Amino acid sequence: MSSFWVYPGQGAQQPNMLHCLPSEVLVDECLREASDALNEDVLLLDAPEALQSTRAVQLCLLIAGVACSRLLMAQGSHPDYVGGLSIGAYPAAVISGALGFADAVRLVALRGELMQDAYPEGYGMTALIGLDQAHVEQLIAEVHGAEAPVYLANINADNQFVIAGSNAAMAQVAALAKAQGAAAAKRLAVSVPSHCALLEAPAKALAEAFSQVTVQTPGIRYLSGSSARLVPSADKLRDDLAFNMCRVIDWRSTVQTAYERGVRLQIELPPGTVLTGLARRVFEQGSAVAFQGARLDTLSALSREEEHRNP
Incomplete structure:
Protein backbone atom coordinates (compact mmCIF):
# COMPACT_ATOMS: atom_id res chain seq x y z
CA MET A 1 0.00 0.00 0.00
CA SER A 2 1.11 3.61 -0.59
CA SER A 3 0.44 7.17 0.55
CA PHE A 4 -0.38 10.23 -1.54
CA TRP A 5 0.06 13.81 -0.33
CA VAL A 6 -2.12 16.29 -2.21
CA TYR A 7 -2.19 20.08 -2.34
CA PRO A 8 -5.28 22.20 -3.11
CA GLY A 9 -5.70 24.86 -5.75
CA GLN A 10 -6.92 28.42 -5.78
CA GLY A 11 -10.33 28.78 -4.18
CA ALA A 12 -9.23 26.87 -1.07
CA GLN A 13 -7.57 29.95 0.48
CA GLN A 14 -8.75 31.18 3.87
CA PRO A 15 -8.20 34.55 5.58
CA ASN A 16 -5.27 34.46 8.02
CA MET A 17 -4.28 31.00 6.78
CA LEU A 18 -0.58 31.61 7.35
CA HIS A 19 -1.18 32.98 10.82
CA CYS A 20 -3.19 29.86 11.65
CA LEU A 21 -0.39 27.45 10.79
CA PRO A 22 0.99 25.39 13.71
CA SER A 23 3.29 27.36 15.98
CA GLU A 24 6.44 25.40 15.27
CA VAL A 25 10.07 26.29 14.52
CA LEU A 26 9.88 24.58 11.10
CA VAL A 27 6.91 26.73 10.14
CA ASP A 28 8.67 29.91 11.25
CA GLU A 29 11.70 28.92 9.18
CA CYS A 30 9.51 28.32 6.14
CA LEU A 31 7.84 31.73 6.50
CA ARG A 32 11.23 33.39 6.87
CA GLU A 33 12.64 31.58 3.83
CA ALA A 34 9.69 32.70 1.71
CA SER A 35 9.97 36.29 2.97
CA ASP A 36 13.67 36.35 2.16
CA ALA A 37 13.05 34.99 -1.35
CA LEU A 38 10.59 37.82 -2.07
CA ASN A 39 12.21 40.52 0.07
CA GLU A 40 8.84 41.14 1.71
CA ASP A 41 6.91 39.92 4.75
CA VAL A 42 4.72 37.04 3.55
CA LEU A 43 2.59 37.29 6.70
CA LEU A 44 1.01 40.35 5.08
CA LEU A 45 -0.33 38.21 2.24
CA ASP A 46 -3.14 36.38 4.05
CA ALA A 47 -5.25 39.34 5.19
CA PRO A 48 -8.75 39.28 3.65
CA GLU A 49 -8.03 42.33 1.49
CA ALA A 50 -4.64 40.95 0.39
CA LEU A 51 -6.29 37.70 -0.74
CA GLN A 52 -8.12 39.61 -3.45
CA SER A 53 -4.82 39.31 -5.32
CA THR A 54 -4.13 36.14 -7.33
CA ARG A 55 -0.43 36.51 -6.51
CA ALA A 56 -1.09 36.58 -2.75
CA VAL A 57 -3.47 33.62 -2.87
CA GLN A 58 -1.08 31.41 -4.78
CA LEU A 59 1.87 32.28 -2.54
CA CYS A 60 -0.15 31.50 0.58
CA LEU A 61 -1.17 28.12 -0.81
CA LEU A 62 2.43 27.27 -1.69
CA ILE A 63 3.82 28.32 1.70
CA ALA A 64 1.12 26.56 3.73
CA GLY A 65 1.56 23.32 1.80
CA VAL A 66 5.33 23.23 2.14
CA ALA A 67 5.36 24.27 5.80
CA CYS A 68 2.91 21.59 6.90
CA SER A 69 4.59 18.94 4.76
CA ARG A 70 7.88 19.70 6.49
CA LEU A 71 6.18 19.24 9.85
CA LEU A 72 4.92 15.81 8.82
CA MET A 73 8.30 14.81 7.43
CA ALA A 74 9.99 15.89 10.66
CA GLN A 75 7.70 13.40 12.40
CA GLY A 76 9.09 10.66 10.17
CA SER A 77 6.25 10.59 7.62
CA HIS A 78 7.08 10.48 3.92
CA PRO A 79 4.73 10.18 0.92
CA ASP A 80 5.07 7.63 -1.85
CA TYR A 81 3.33 10.00 -4.28
CA VAL A 82 2.68 13.74 -4.39
CA GLY A 83 0.37 15.80 -6.58
CA GLY A 84 -1.47 19.09 -6.61
CA LEU A 85 -4.46 20.74 -8.19
CA SER A 86 -3.28 23.73 -10.24
CA ILE A 87 -1.08 25.89 -7.98
CA GLY A 88 -0.94 22.86 -5.68
CA ALA A 89 1.50 21.31 -8.14
CA TYR A 90 4.19 23.70 -6.88
CA PRO A 91 4.33 22.57 -3.23
CA ALA A 92 4.10 19.01 -4.57
CA ALA A 93 7.18 19.64 -6.73
CA VAL A 94 9.05 21.15 -3.78
CA ILE A 95 8.28 18.19 -1.52
CA SER A 96 9.26 15.77 -4.31
CA GLY A 97 12.73 17.33 -4.21
CA ALA A 98 12.51 18.54 -7.80
CA LEU A 99 12.21 22.29 -7.16
CA GLY A 100 13.89 24.43 -4.52
CA PHE A 101 11.49 26.24 -2.20
CA ALA A 102 12.97 29.70 -2.78
CA ASP A 103 12.79 29.19 -6.54
CA ALA A 104 9.19 27.99 -6.20
CA VAL A 105 8.28 31.10 -4.20
CA ARG A 106 9.70 33.42 -6.87
CA LEU A 107 8.10 31.46 -9.72
CA VAL A 108 4.70 31.40 -8.03
CA ALA A 109 4.88 35.15 -7.41
CA LEU A 110 5.52 35.62 -11.13
CA ARG A 111 2.82 33.11 -12.04
CA GLY A 112 0.22 35.01 -10.03
CA GLU A 113 1.28 38.35 -11.49
CA LEU A 114 1.14 37.04 -15.07
CA MET A 115 -2.32 35.58 -14.55
CA GLN A 116 -3.87 38.59 -12.88
CA ASP A 117 -2.26 41.06 -15.31
CA ALA A 118 -3.64 39.10 -18.27
CA TYR A 119 -7.21 39.25 -16.95
CA PRO A 120 -7.51 41.91 -14.23
CA GLU A 121 -11.33 41.87 -14.27
CA GLY A 122 -14.37 40.35 -15.92
CA LEU A 188 -15.43 30.33 -7.16
CA ALA A 189 -13.08 32.69 -5.35
CA VAL A 190 -10.82 32.80 -8.42
CA SER A 191 -10.54 36.02 -10.43
CA VAL A 192 -8.77 34.62 -13.49
CA PRO A 193 -9.85 32.08 -16.17
CA SER A 194 -7.45 29.27 -15.28
CA HIS A 195 -6.92 25.99 -17.15
CA CYS A 196 -7.98 27.05 -20.59
CA ALA A 197 -6.58 28.55 -23.78
CA LEU A 198 -7.06 32.10 -22.46
CA LEU A 199 -3.87 31.68 -20.40
CA GLU A 200 -1.58 30.33 -23.11
CA ALA A 201 0.41 33.57 -23.38
CA PRO A 202 1.09 33.88 -19.63
CA ALA A 203 2.08 30.20 -19.56
CA LYS A 204 4.68 30.77 -22.27
CA ALA A 205 6.09 33.71 -20.33
CA LEU A 206 6.34 31.55 -17.21
CA ALA A 207 8.07 28.81 -19.21
CA GLU A 208 10.76 31.36 -20.12
CA ALA A 209 11.35 32.02 -16.42
CA PHE A 210 11.49 28.28 -15.74
CA SER A 211 14.29 27.92 -18.26
CA GLN A 212 16.50 29.91 -15.86
CA VAL A 213 15.75 27.73 -12.84
CA THR A 214 17.23 24.39 -11.80
CA VAL A 215 14.65 21.59 -11.85
CA GLN A 216 15.61 18.04 -10.93
CA THR A 217 14.07 14.62 -11.46
CA PRO A 218 11.47 14.11 -8.71
CA GLY A 219 12.80 12.06 -5.82
CA ILE A 220 9.22 11.18 -4.82
CA ARG A 221 6.78 10.04 -7.49
CA TYR A 222 4.96 13.10 -8.82
CA LEU A 223 1.52 12.73 -10.39
CA SER A 224 0.47 15.47 -12.80
CA GLY A 225 -2.94 16.94 -12.07
CA SER A 226 -3.30 17.70 -15.77
CA SER A 227 -2.36 14.38 -17.41
CA ALA A 228 -2.99 12.14 -14.37
CA ARG A 229 0.33 10.45 -15.17
CA LEU A 230 3.67 10.16 -13.46
CA VAL A 231 6.15 12.85 -14.47
CA PRO A 232 9.49 11.02 -14.71
CA SER A 233 11.97 13.72 -15.71
CA ALA A 234 13.03 17.27 -14.92
CA ASP A 235 12.13 18.57 -18.39
CA LYS A 236 8.63 17.09 -18.25
CA LEU A 237 8.11 18.47 -14.77
CA ARG A 238 9.22 21.94 -15.87
CA ASP A 239 6.66 21.75 -18.70
CA ASP A 240 3.93 20.49 -16.38
CA LEU A 241 4.44 23.31 -13.90
CA ALA A 242 4.77 26.12 -16.42
CA PHE A 243 1.80 25.15 -18.56
CA ASN A 244 -0.69 23.72 -16.07
CA MET A 245 -2.35 27.16 -15.88
CA CYS A 246 -3.63 26.74 -19.46
CA ARG A 247 -4.35 22.98 -19.40
CA VAL A 248 -7.51 21.24 -18.20
CA ILE A 249 -7.10 19.77 -14.73
CA ASP A 250 -8.27 16.14 -14.55
CA TRP A 251 -8.23 15.60 -10.81
CA ARG A 252 -10.77 12.76 -11.04
CA SER A 253 -8.33 10.71 -13.10
CA THR A 254 -5.35 11.75 -10.98
CA VAL A 255 -6.93 10.34 -7.82
CA GLN A 256 -8.06 7.25 -9.72
CA THR A 257 -4.49 6.69 -10.97
CA ALA A 258 -3.16 6.96 -7.43
CA TYR A 259 -5.71 4.44 -6.18
CA GLU A 260 -4.96 2.02 -9.01
CA ARG A 261 -1.27 2.26 -8.12
CA GLY A 262 -1.99 1.05 -4.61
CA VAL A 263 -2.50 4.29 -2.69
CA ARG A 264 -4.70 3.70 0.34
CA LEU A 265 -3.88 6.82 2.34
CA GLN A 266 -4.35 10.33 1.00
CA ILE A 267 -3.37 13.30 3.15
CA GLU A 268 -4.57 16.72 2.01
CA LEU A 269 -2.24 19.52 3.06
CA PRO A 270 -3.71 22.88 4.09
CA PRO A 271 -5.84 24.71 3.58
CA GLY A 272 -9.23 23.02 3.42
CA THR A 273 -10.76 19.61 2.91
CA VAL A 274 -12.16 19.68 -0.64
CA LEU A 275 -9.67 17.18 -2.07
CA THR A 276 -10.40 14.83 0.82
CA GLY A 277 -14.07 14.74 -0.10
CA LEU A 278 -13.26 14.07 -3.75
CA ALA A 279 -10.91 11.21 -2.85
CA ARG A 280 -13.52 9.46 -0.73
CA ARG A 281 -15.59 8.99 -3.87
CA VAL A 282 -12.74 6.99 -5.39
CA PHE A 283 -11.23 5.19 -2.40
CA GLU A 284 -13.26 2.02 -1.97
CA GLN A 285 -10.70 1.02 0.66
CA GLY A 286 -8.27 3.06 2.69
CA SER A 287 -8.44 6.57 4.12
CA ALA A 288 -8.52 10.14 2.90
CA VAL A 289 -7.81 12.72 5.60
CA ALA A 290 -7.06 16.43 5.76
CA PHE A 291 -4.23 18.02 7.74
CA GLN A 292 -6.53 20.86 8.70
CA GLY A 293 -8.45 19.89 11.81
CA ALA A 294 -6.40 16.74 12.44
CA ARG A 295 -3.78 16.13 15.10
CA LEU A 296 -0.22 15.89 13.86
CA ASP A 297 0.40 12.71 15.85
CA THR A 298 -2.70 11.12 14.32
CA LEU A 299 -1.52 11.85 10.80
CA SER A 300 1.93 10.52 11.66
CA ALA A 301 0.43 7.32 13.06
CA LEU A 302 -1.64 6.82 9.91
CA SER A 303 1.46 7.32 7.78
CA ARG A 304 3.49 4.84 9.81
CA GLU A 305 0.70 2.30 9.59
CA GLU A 306 0.63 2.65 5.80
CA GLU A 307 4.41 2.37 5.58
CA HIS A 308 4.34 -0.88 7.57
CA ARG A 309 1.89 -2.29 5.04
CA ASN A 310 4.26 -1.34 2.25
CA PRO A 311 7.79 -2.08 3.52
Missing part, protein backbone atom coordinates in the same frame (compact mmCIF):
# COMPACT_ATOMS: atom_id res chain seq x y z
CA TYR A 123 -13.21 36.73 -15.82
CA GLY A 124 -13.11 33.82 -13.41
CA MET A 125 -14.25 30.27 -12.71
CA THR A 126 -17.56 28.59 -11.79
CA ALA A 127 -18.23 25.12 -10.37
CA LEU A 128 -21.10 23.08 -11.79
CA ILE A 129 -22.45 20.17 -9.74
CA GLY A 130 -24.96 17.54 -10.77
CA LEU A 131 -24.41 17.11 -14.52
CA ASP A 132 -22.16 14.66 -16.37
CA GLN A 133 -19.20 15.75 -18.50
CA ALA A 134 -20.93 15.32 -21.85
CA HIS A 135 -23.78 17.53 -20.70
CA VAL A 136 -21.42 20.25 -19.42
CA GLU A 137 -19.43 20.22 -22.67
CA GLN A 138 -22.66 20.55 -24.65
CA LEU A 139 -23.68 23.63 -22.67
CA ILE A 140 -20.24 25.17 -23.13
CA ALA A 141 -20.48 24.62 -26.89
CA GLU A 142 -23.83 26.40 -26.97
CA VAL A 143 -22.41 29.53 -25.32
CA HIS A 144 -18.73 29.73 -26.30
CA GLY A 145 -17.68 32.26 -28.91
CA ALA A 146 -15.25 35.08 -29.57
CA GLU A 147 -17.39 37.51 -27.56
CA ALA A 148 -18.34 34.94 -24.91
CA PRO A 149 -15.34 32.72 -24.21
CA VAL A 150 -15.95 29.82 -21.82
CA TYR A 151 -14.13 26.51 -21.42
CA LEU A 152 -14.10 23.31 -19.43
CA ALA A 153 -11.32 23.86 -16.86
CA ASN A 154 -11.46 21.19 -14.13
CA ILE A 155 -12.76 17.63 -14.06
CA ASN A 156 -13.10 17.05 -10.32
CA ALA A 157 -15.55 14.14 -10.15
CA ASP A 158 -18.12 12.36 -12.30
CA ASN A 159 -20.66 15.09 -11.58
CA GLN A 160 -18.48 18.02 -10.54
CA PHE A 161 -16.80 20.28 -13.08
CA VAL A 162 -15.38 23.78 -13.22
CA ILE A 163 -15.70 26.14 -16.17
CA ALA A 164 -13.54 29.19 -16.88
CA GLY A 165 -14.11 32.26 -18.99
CA SER A 166 -15.79 35.64 -19.07
CA ASN A 167 -18.32 36.48 -16.38
CA ALA A 168 -21.11 36.84 -18.91
CA ALA A 169 -20.38 33.52 -20.63
CA MET A 170 -20.13 31.65 -17.34
CA ALA A 171 -23.42 33.15 -16.19
CA GLN A 172 -25.08 31.88 -19.37
CA VAL A 173 -23.72 28.37 -18.90
CA ALA A 174 -24.70 28.39 -15.22
CA ALA A 175 -28.25 29.43 -16.06
CA LEU A 176 -28.57 26.69 -18.67
CA ALA A 177 -27.11 24.14 -16.25
CA LYS A 178 -29.59 25.03 -13.52
CA ALA A 179 -32.47 24.90 -15.99
CA GLN A 180 -31.40 21.41 -16.99
CA GLY A 181 -31.12 19.97 -13.51
CA ALA A 182 -27.73 20.97 -12.09
CA ALA A 183 -27.71 20.80 -8.31
CA ALA A 184 -25.55 23.92 -8.04
CA ALA A 185 -23.62 26.48 -10.04
CA LYS A 186 -21.23 28.34 -7.76
CA ARG A 187 -18.85 31.12 -8.64
Whole structure:
Protein backbone atom coordinates (compact mmCIF):
# COMPACT_ATOMS: atom_id res chain seq x y z
CA MET A 1 0.00 0.00 0.00
CA SER A 2 1.11 3.61 -0.59
CA SER A 3 0.44 7.17 0.55
CA PHE A 4 -0.38 10.23 -1.54
CA TRP A 5 0.06 13.81 -0.33
CA VAL A 6 -2.12 16.29 -2.21
CA TYR A 7 -2.19 20.08 -2.34
CA PRO A 8 -5.28 22.20 -3.11
CA GLY A 9 -5.70 24.86 -5.75
CA GLN A 10 -6.92 28.42 -5.78
CA GLY A 11 -10.33 28.78 -4.18
CA ALA A 12 -9.23 26.87 -1.07
CA GLN A 13 -7.57 29.95 0.48
CA GLN A 14 -8.75 31.18 3.87
CA PRO A 15 -8.20 34.55 5.58
CA ASN A 16 -5.27 34.46 8.02
CA MET A 17 -4.28 31.00 6.78
CA LEU A 18 -0.58 31.61 7.35
CA HIS A 19 -1.18 32.98 10.82
CA CYS A 20 -3.19 29.86 11.65
CA LEU A 21 -0.39 27.45 10.79
CA PRO A 22 0.99 25.39 13.71
CA SER A 23 3.29 27.36 15.98
CA GLU A 24 6.44 25.40 15.27
CA VAL A 25 10.07 26.29 14.52
CA LEU A 26 9.88 24.58 11.10
CA VAL A 27 6.91 26.73 10.14
CA ASP A 28 8.67 29.91 11.25
CA GLU A 29 11.70 28.92 9.18
CA CYS A 30 9.51 28.32 6.14
CA LEU A 31 7.84 31.73 6.50
CA ARG A 32 11.23 33.39 6.87
CA GLU A 33 12.64 31.58 3.83
CA ALA A 34 9.69 32.70 1.71
CA SER A 35 9.97 36.29 2.97
CA ASP A 36 13.67 36.35 2.16
CA ALA A 37 13.05 34.99 -1.35
CA LEU A 38 10.59 37.82 -2.07
CA ASN A 39 12.21 40.52 0.07
CA GLU A 40 8.84 41.14 1.71
CA ASP A 41 6.91 39.92 4.75
CA VAL A 42 4.72 37.04 3.55
CA LEU A 43 2.59 37.29 6.70
CA LEU A 44 1.01 40.35 5.08
CA LEU A 45 -0.33 38.21 2.24
CA ASP A 46 -3.14 36.38 4.05
CA ALA A 47 -5.25 39.34 5.19
CA PRO A 48 -8.75 39.28 3.65
CA GLU A 49 -8.03 42.33 1.49
CA ALA A 50 -4.64 40.95 0.39
CA LEU A 51 -6.29 37.70 -0.74
CA GLN A 52 -8.12 39.61 -3.45
CA SER A 53 -4.82 39.31 -5.32
CA THR A 54 -4.13 36.14 -7.33
CA ARG A 55 -0.43 36.51 -6.51
CA ALA A 56 -1.09 36.58 -2.75
CA VAL A 57 -3.47 33.62 -2.87
CA GLN A 58 -1.08 31.41 -4.78
CA LEU A 59 1.87 32.28 -2.54
CA CYS A 60 -0.15 31.50 0.58
CA LEU A 61 -1.17 28.12 -0.81
CA LEU A 62 2.43 27.27 -1.69
CA ILE A 63 3.82 28.32 1.70
CA ALA A 64 1.12 26.56 3.73
CA GLY A 65 1.56 23.32 1.80
CA VAL A 66 5.33 23.23 2.14
CA ALA A 67 5.36 24.27 5.80
CA CYS A 68 2.91 21.59 6.90
CA SER A 69 4.59 18.94 4.76
CA ARG A 70 7.88 19.70 6.49
CA LEU A 71 6.18 19.24 9.85
CA LEU A 72 4.92 15.81 8.82
CA MET A 73 8.30 14.81 7.43
CA ALA A 74 9.99 15.89 10.66
CA GLN A 75 7.70 13.40 12.40
CA GLY A 76 9.09 10.66 10.17
CA SER A 77 6.25 10.59 7.62
CA HIS A 78 7.08 10.48 3.92
CA PRO A 79 4.73 10.18 0.92
CA ASP A 80 5.07 7.63 -1.85
CA TYR A 81 3.33 10.00 -4.28
CA VAL A 82 2.68 13.74 -4.39
CA GLY A 83 0.37 15.80 -6.58
CA GLY A 84 -1.47 19.09 -6.61
CA LEU A 85 -4.46 20.74 -8.19
CA SER A 86 -3.28 23.73 -10.24
CA ILE A 87 -1.08 25.89 -7.98
CA GLY A 88 -0.94 22.86 -5.68
CA ALA A 89 1.50 21.31 -8.14
CA TYR A 90 4.19 23.70 -6.88
CA PRO A 91 4.33 22.57 -3.23
CA ALA A 92 4.10 19.01 -4.57
CA ALA A 93 7.18 19.64 -6.73
CA VAL A 94 9.05 21.15 -3.78
CA ILE A 95 8.28 18.19 -1.52
CA SER A 96 9.26 15.77 -4.31
CA GLY A 97 12.73 17.33 -4.21
CA ALA A 98 12.51 18.54 -7.80
CA LEU A 99 12.21 22.29 -7.16
CA GLY A 100 13.89 24.43 -4.52
CA PHE A 101 11.49 26.24 -2.20
CA ALA A 102 12.97 29.70 -2.78
CA ASP A 103 12.79 29.19 -6.54
CA ALA A 104 9.19 27.99 -6.20
CA VAL A 105 8.28 31.10 -4.20
CA ARG A 106 9.70 33.42 -6.87
CA LEU A 107 8.10 31.46 -9.72
CA VAL A 108 4.70 31.40 -8.03
CA ALA A 109 4.88 35.15 -7.41
CA LEU A 110 5.52 35.62 -11.13
CA ARG A 111 2.82 33.11 -12.04
CA GLY A 112 0.22 35.01 -10.03
CA GLU A 113 1.28 38.35 -11.49
CA LEU A 114 1.14 37.04 -15.07
CA MET A 115 -2.32 35.58 -14.55
CA GLN A 116 -3.87 38.59 -12.88
CA ASP A 117 -2.26 41.06 -15.31
CA ALA A 118 -3.64 39.10 -18.27
CA TYR A 119 -7.21 39.25 -16.95
CA PRO A 120 -7.51 41.91 -14.23
CA GLU A 121 -11.33 41.87 -14.27
CA GLY A 122 -14.37 40.35 -15.92
CA TYR A 123 -13.21 36.73 -15.82
CA GLY A 124 -13.11 33.82 -13.41
CA MET A 125 -14.25 30.27 -12.71
CA THR A 126 -17.56 28.59 -11.79
CA ALA A 127 -18.23 25.12 -10.37
CA LEU A 128 -21.10 23.08 -11.79
CA ILE A 129 -22.45 20.17 -9.74
CA GLY A 130 -24.96 17.54 -10.77
CA LEU A 131 -24.41 17.11 -14.52
CA ASP A 132 -22.16 14.66 -16.37
CA GLN A 133 -19.20 15.75 -18.50
CA ALA A 134 -20.93 15.32 -21.85
CA HIS A 135 -23.78 17.53 -20.70
CA VAL A 136 -21.42 20.25 -19.42
CA GLU A 137 -19.43 20.22 -22.67
CA GLN A 138 -22.66 20.55 -24.65
CA LEU A 139 -23.68 23.63 -22.67
CA ILE A 140 -20.24 25.17 -23.13
CA ALA A 141 -20.48 24.62 -26.89
CA GLU A 142 -23.83 26.40 -26.97
CA VAL A 143 -22.41 29.53 -25.32
CA HIS A 144 -18.73 29.73 -26.30
CA GLY A 145 -17.68 32.26 -28.91
CA ALA A 146 -15.25 35.08 -29.57
CA GLU A 147 -17.39 37.51 -27.56
CA ALA A 148 -18.34 34.94 -24.91
CA PRO A 149 -15.34 32.72 -24.21
CA VAL A 150 -15.95 29.82 -21.82
CA TYR A 151 -14.13 26.51 -21.42
CA LEU A 152 -14.10 23.31 -19.43
CA ALA A 153 -11.32 23.86 -16.86
CA ASN A 154 -11.46 21.19 -14.13
CA ILE A 155 -12.76 17.63 -14.06
CA ASN A 156 -13.10 17.05 -10.32
CA ALA A 157 -15.55 14.14 -10.15
CA ASP A 158 -18.12 12.36 -12.30
CA ASN A 159 -20.66 15.09 -11.58
CA GLN A 160 -18.48 18.02 -10.54
CA PHE A 161 -16.80 20.28 -13.08
CA VAL A 162 -15.38 23.78 -13.22
CA ILE A 163 -15.70 26.14 -16.17
CA ALA A 164 -13.54 29.19 -16.88
CA GLY A 165 -14.11 32.26 -18.99
CA SER A 166 -15.79 35.64 -19.07
CA ASN A 167 -18.32 36.48 -16.38
CA ALA A 168 -21.11 36.84 -18.91
CA ALA A 169 -20.38 33.52 -20.63
CA MET A 170 -20.13 31.65 -17.34
CA ALA A 171 -23.42 33.15 -16.19
CA GLN A 172 -25.08 31.88 -19.37
CA VAL A 173 -23.72 28.37 -18.90
CA ALA A 174 -24.70 28.39 -15.22
CA ALA A 175 -28.25 29.43 -16.06
CA LEU A 176 -28.57 26.69 -18.67
CA ALA A 177 -27.11 24.14 -16.25
CA LYS A 178 -29.59 25.03 -13.52
CA ALA A 179 -32.47 24.90 -15.99
CA GLN A 180 -31.40 21.41 -16.99
CA GLY A 181 -31.12 19.97 -13.51
CA ALA A 182 -27.73 20.97 -12.09
CA ALA A 183 -27.71 20.80 -8.31
CA ALA A 184 -25.55 23.92 -8.04
CA ALA A 185 -23.62 26.48 -10.04
CA LYS A 186 -21.23 28.34 -7.76
CA ARG A 187 -18.85 31.12 -8.64
CA LEU A 188 -15.43 30.33 -7.16
CA ALA A 189 -13.08 32.69 -5.35
CA VAL A 190 -10.82 32.80 -8.42
CA SER A 191 -10.54 36.02 -10.43
CA VAL A 192 -8.77 34.62 -13.49
CA PRO A 193 -9.85 32.08 -16.17
CA SER A 194 -7.45 29.27 -15.28
CA HIS A 195 -6.92 25.99 -17.15
CA CYS A 196 -7.98 27.05 -20.59
CA ALA A 197 -6.58 28.55 -23.78
CA LEU A 198 -7.06 32.10 -22.46
CA LEU A 199 -3.87 31.68 -20.40
CA GLU A 200 -1.58 30.33 -23.11
CA ALA A 201 0.41 33.57 -23.38
CA PRO A 202 1.09 33.88 -19.63
CA ALA A 203 2.08 30.20 -19.56
CA LYS A 204 4.68 30.77 -22.27
CA ALA A 205 6.09 33.71 -20.33
CA LEU A 206 6.34 31.55 -17.21
CA ALA A 207 8.07 28.81 -19.21
CA GLU A 208 10.76 31.36 -20.12
CA ALA A 209 11.35 32.02 -16.42
CA PHE A 210 11.49 28.28 -15.74
CA SER A 211 14.29 27.92 -18.26
CA GLN A 212 16.50 29.91 -15.86
CA VAL A 213 15.75 27.73 -12.84
CA THR A 214 17.23 24.39 -11.80
CA VAL A 215 14.65 21.59 -11.85
CA GLN A 216 15.61 18.04 -10.93
CA THR A 217 14.07 14.62 -11.46
CA PRO A 218 11.47 14.11 -8.71
CA GLY A 219 12.80 12.06 -5.82
CA ILE A 220 9.22 11.18 -4.82
CA ARG A 221 6.78 10.04 -7.49
CA TYR A 222 4.96 13.10 -8.82
CA LEU A 223 1.52 12.73 -10.39
CA SER A 224 0.47 15.47 -12.80
CA GLY A 225 -2.94 16.94 -12.07
CA SER A 226 -3.30 17.70 -15.77
CA SER A 227 -2.36 14.38 -17.41
CA ALA A 228 -2.99 12.14 -14.37
CA ARG A 229 0.33 10.45 -15.17
CA LEU A 230 3.67 10.16 -13.46
CA VAL A 231 6.15 12.85 -14.47
CA PRO A 232 9.49 11.02 -14.71
CA SER A 233 11.97 13.72 -15.71
CA ALA A 234 13.03 17.27 -14.92
CA ASP A 235 12.13 18.57 -18.39
CA LYS A 236 8.63 17.09 -18.25
CA LEU A 237 8.11 18.47 -14.77
CA ARG A 238 9.22 21.94 -15.87
CA ASP A 239 6.66 21.75 -18.70
CA ASP A 240 3.93 20.49 -16.38
CA LEU A 241 4.44 23.31 -13.90
CA ALA A 242 4.77 26.12 -16.42
CA PHE A 243 1.80 25.15 -18.56
CA ASN A 244 -0.69 23.72 -16.07
CA MET A 245 -2.35 27.16 -15.88
CA CYS A 246 -3.63 26.74 -19.46
CA ARG A 247 -4.35 22.98 -19.40
CA VAL A 248 -7.51 21.24 -18.20
CA ILE A 249 -7.10 19.77 -14.73
CA ASP A 250 -8.27 16.14 -14.55
CA TRP A 251 -8.23 15.60 -10.81
CA ARG A 252 -10.77 12.76 -11.04
CA SER A 253 -8.33 10.71 -13.10
CA THR A 254 -5.35 11.75 -10.98
CA VAL A 255 -6.93 10.34 -7.82
CA GLN A 256 -8.06 7.25 -9.72
CA THR A 257 -4.49 6.69 -10.97
CA ALA A 258 -3.16 6.96 -7.43
CA TYR A 259 -5.71 4.44 -6.18
CA GLU A 260 -4.96 2.02 -9.01
CA ARG A 261 -1.27 2.26 -8.12
CA GLY A 262 -1.99 1.05 -4.61
CA VAL A 263 -2.50 4.29 -2.69
CA ARG A 264 -4.70 3.70 0.34
CA LEU A 265 -3.88 6.82 2.34
CA GLN A 266 -4.35 10.33 1.00
CA ILE A 267 -3.37 13.30 3.15
CA GLU A 268 -4.57 16.72 2.01
CA LEU A 269 -2.24 19.52 3.06
CA PRO A 270 -3.71 22.88 4.09
CA PRO A 271 -5.84 24.71 3.58
CA GLY A 272 -9.23 23.02 3.42
CA THR A 273 -10.76 19.61 2.91
CA VAL A 274 -12.16 19.68 -0.64
CA LEU A 275 -9.67 17.18 -2.07
CA THR A 276 -10.40 14.83 0.82
CA GLY A 277 -14.07 14.74 -0.10
CA LEU A 278 -13.26 14.07 -3.75
CA ALA A 279 -10.91 11.21 -2.85
CA ARG A 280 -13.52 9.46 -0.73
CA ARG A 281 -15.59 8.99 -3.87
CA VAL A 282 -12.74 6.99 -5.39
CA PHE A 283 -11.23 5.19 -2.40
CA GLU A 284 -13.26 2.02 -1.97
CA GLN A 285 -10.70 1.02 0.66
CA GLY A 286 -8.27 3.06 2.69
CA SER A 287 -8.44 6.57 4.12
CA ALA A 288 -8.52 10.14 2.90
CA VAL A 289 -7.81 12.72 5.60
CA ALA A 290 -7.06 16.43 5.76
CA PHE A 291 -4.23 18.02 7.74
CA GLN A 292 -6.53 20.86 8.70
CA GLY A 293 -8.45 19.89 11.81
CA ALA A 294 -6.40 16.74 12.44
CA ARG A 295 -3.78 16.13 15.10
CA LEU A 296 -0.22 15.89 13.86
CA ASP A 297 0.40 12.71 15.85
CA THR A 298 -2.70 11.12 14.32
CA LEU A 299 -1.52 11.85 10.80
CA SER A 300 1.93 10.52 11.66
CA ALA A 301 0.43 7.32 13.06
CA LEU A 302 -1.64 6.82 9.91
CA SER A 303 1.46 7.32 7.78
CA ARG A 304 3.49 4.84 9.81
CA GLU A 305 0.70 2.30 9.59
CA GLU A 306 0.63 2.65 5.80
CA GLU A 307 4.41 2.37 5.58
CA HIS A 308 4.34 -0.88 7.57
CA ARG A 309 1.89 -2.29 5.04
CA ASN A 310 4.26 -1.34 2.25
CA PRO A 311 7.79 -2.08 3.52
